[in-house]
Amino acid sequence: MRLLYVCDEQEKEFSRHDAPGACPQCGGKVEAVDYAHKWRFCFVPVCNIAKRKYTCTKCSKRLVFLYS
Template sequence: KKEIGRKVAPGACPYCGGKVQAVDVEGRLRFCFLSICFRLKRKYICTLCSRRLVLYS
């Protein structure tokens, strides 16, 4: 997994009240050392307590 970028996300951490960052991560599916597909995921992390946060819509 490779981190592509970080951005400040709106809102606050429900555990400590810290700022939230959105992290874009690139994932690769490999088979016998060959990259088959690329997936981009966005994860949300608190800057103070470093917890991974889950978005509910």
């Protein structure tokens, strides 16, 4: 007997736009990217999450904002 584990993960980009501020490393412009992240198990949707990533347009570094 064999156990077949089928899991799928997809990421889809919705929009890109300029964000306020500058990159702390190189001083380039910051860009915000909205995307959706989907997980499926045996073709059944398990999770659907919408998130936002911030990246520098000059050095392509991913920026993480810490809240105080």
